[in-house]
Amino acid sequence: MEEIYQEYIIELYKNPRNYGEIPDSERAEVSNPTCGDRITLFLKIRDGIVQNAKFTGHGCAISQASASLFTGFIRGKSLEELSGVGKEDVLSLLRIDLSRNPTRMRCALLPLDALKKLLKDVLP
Amino acid sequence: MMWRKGAMPPTWREKMLDAKKIRKDFPVFDTGIIYLDSAATSQKPRQVIEAVSNFYKTKNSNVARGLYRIAEEATMAYESVRKKAASFINAREAGEIIFTRNTTEGANLVMRGWGEKNMGKGGKVATTMLEHHTNFVPWQVLAKRKGAEFAVAEITDEGLLDEADLEQKIRGASLVAVSAASNVLGTMPDTKKICRIAHDNGALCFVDAAQYAPSIPVNVKEMGCDFLAFSGHKMLAPFGAGVLYGRHDILEDMDPLLYGSEMIREVHPDHSEWAEIPHKFEAGTPAVDAVVGLGAAMDYLSSAGLENIRNHEMELVKLMLERLSEIKGLEILGPEDPGRRGALVAFTVEGVHPHDISAMLSEDNVCVRSGHHCAMPLHTRLGVAASTRASVYLYNTKEDIDALAESLHKVEKLFK
Known part of the structure; x- marks a missing residue:
């Protein structure tokens, strides 16, 4: 488990990247009832391209680090590319093995859940 | 309270619970776990x-x-x-x-x-x-x-x-x-x-x-x-x-x-x-x-005797309250007097999510619960989203509390 708590993960938890709201953007909020983690994802989309991606919320180190990395990853992607983003992308961003930790996996995938919700509910 | 072995009156000695002996009745401890989550569910003895x-x-x-x-x-x-x-x-x-x-x-x-x-x-x-x-x-x-x-x-x-x-x-x-x-x-x-x-x-x-x-x-x-x-x-x-x-x-x-x-x-x-x-x-x-x-x-x-079990738990809770107060940024929820609380201690650590605490403790085989413990209105009232809880029962020992404290010191160091 300590391999999960790598220095960069803790660093991202303490100093998250891309944290904050984007005014006049598309947004989706998701939560994880087991630990109370909550994330709102903000996407500014122009001409079918993600111009900016940010998040707000609170939660454990894994969910927060994942959101920091994930928002950076989806910036500049087209809507078509976004629909192809999946679990493996998130895990390779995080670079930690969660295959034996199903509950922590849910924390890691929370930003992906937010993206899926946004694509499904918010965008036509 | 410390008792010198020879100074113990026989009635008192009878009231002491031999947790180390009791542990032998619980096969799950052969796995090496330090189990501090009996408030969620207890372990089961061979007899059961x-x-x-x-x-x-x-x-x-x-x-x-x-x-x-x-x-x-x-x-x-x-x-x-x-x-x-x-x-x-x-x-x-x-x-x-x-x-x-x-x-x-x-x-x-x-x-x-x-x-x-x-x-x-x-x-x-x-x-x-x-x-x-x-x-x-x-x-x-x-x-x-x-x-x-x-x-x-x-x-x-x-x-x-x-x-x-x-x-x-x-x-x-x-x-x-x-x-x-x-x-x-x-x-x-x-x-x-x-x-x-x-x-x-x-x-x-x-x-x-x-x-x-x-x-x-x-x-x-x-x-x-x-x-x-x-x-x-x-x-x-x-x-x-x-x-x-x-x-x-x-x-x-x-x-x-x-x-x-x-x-x-x-x-x-x-x-x-x-x-x-x-x-x-x-x-x-x-x-x-x-x-x-x-x-x-x-x-x-x-x-085993419920009164003996209760006395044993109070001793461990008292020790736990002492050891936890060593951890920087740790705040204990609830009454400070072990005589006024059940066999558990819930706490928060500033700057560390409870979920991360229990996951890291698990690395040392220490099992504690994190979350809102099915008491969301209470956590809202306390102004915290979640907490970490360590609970004890008749099979826990002072060594278990030491392991908890040591593991929490590691968390403290990692997140400082």
Whole structure:
């Protein structure tokens, strides 16, 4: 488990990247009832391209680090590319093995859940 | 308190619990875990596991049906646990003991069987901010369905029940639901006093004893409660066997929760009649194995002595409160006095999410619970999203507390 708590993960938890709201953007909020983690994802989309991606919320180190990395990853992607983003992308961003930790996996995938919700509910 | 070995009076020595010896009865400790989550579920001793296994090997058959030898033996085994449970909580008779799956089912049985029948529009249920969802949600739903008032008594900043507020909220209520020990703060409200106030106001009192019955002697007659529920799995028994105690005259007048087999006396094409209490509340084939295990668990607890268990827990909680105060940024939730709290300590650490704490502790094999512990209103009141909880039972040792403290020091270092 300590391999999960790598220095960069803790660093991202303490100093998250891309944290904050984007005014006049598309947004989706998701939560994880087991630990109370909550994330709102903000996407500014122009001409079918993600111009900016940010998040707000609170939660454990894994969910927060994942959101920091994930928002950076989806910036500049087209809507078509976004629909192809999946679990493996998130895990390779995080670079930690969660295959034996199903509950922590849910924390890691929370930003992906937010993206899926946004694509499904918010965008036509 | 330190006792020199030679200076111990014999009566006191008898009261000491030999946790190291007790641990040997629990096969799960062979895995090397440091188990501090008994408030969620206790570990099971060999004696309980064997009782269940022996039931299947020698008596397996359905209860209250078959007339052959092992069926009679199964029925006797099942019913003998009912008698044991009655004496365990000092009920007047075995008929006041209803086997449920757990405390939640006990609360729902009262909600449906008593509440649906007796709670009316303009009625009122009173409970407290301390409660587990089990002793909160059923009454909230009942009040909503019936157009009744749902009153929640406040807690003080120290985490004690605001008794004056509860007394206020009890006025006009027909049911008061309170826990004997909080599963987060450990707070132990004065249930005897609350039952008396409830009765003075013409209300019945339901007591959630899930965190209390495992290590503190329950005396329903002295407490004066009308209902009391607890779960076997938190007191060494298998999953699936719990107890709801109800006063005889109230049970007589209550409706069943489930209808069908086992709970009937006669069935006709146009109507049916219910069995006597407690059988009218036990529809369908029960978890006979788990109930048999509950009997073995109560035997185990009685032979260790509940008072000894409670003393042992208080010693460990005292040590835990001391050791946890060493951790920078750690805040303990609930009363500071070990004598006023159950066998658990919940806490937060500034700058570290509870989920991360329990995951990192797990790396050292230390098992603690993180989250809102099924008490969301309480956590909201405390102003925290979640907390970490360490709980102890008869098999825990001072070494377990040392391991917890050492592991928390690592967390402190990693997140500093």
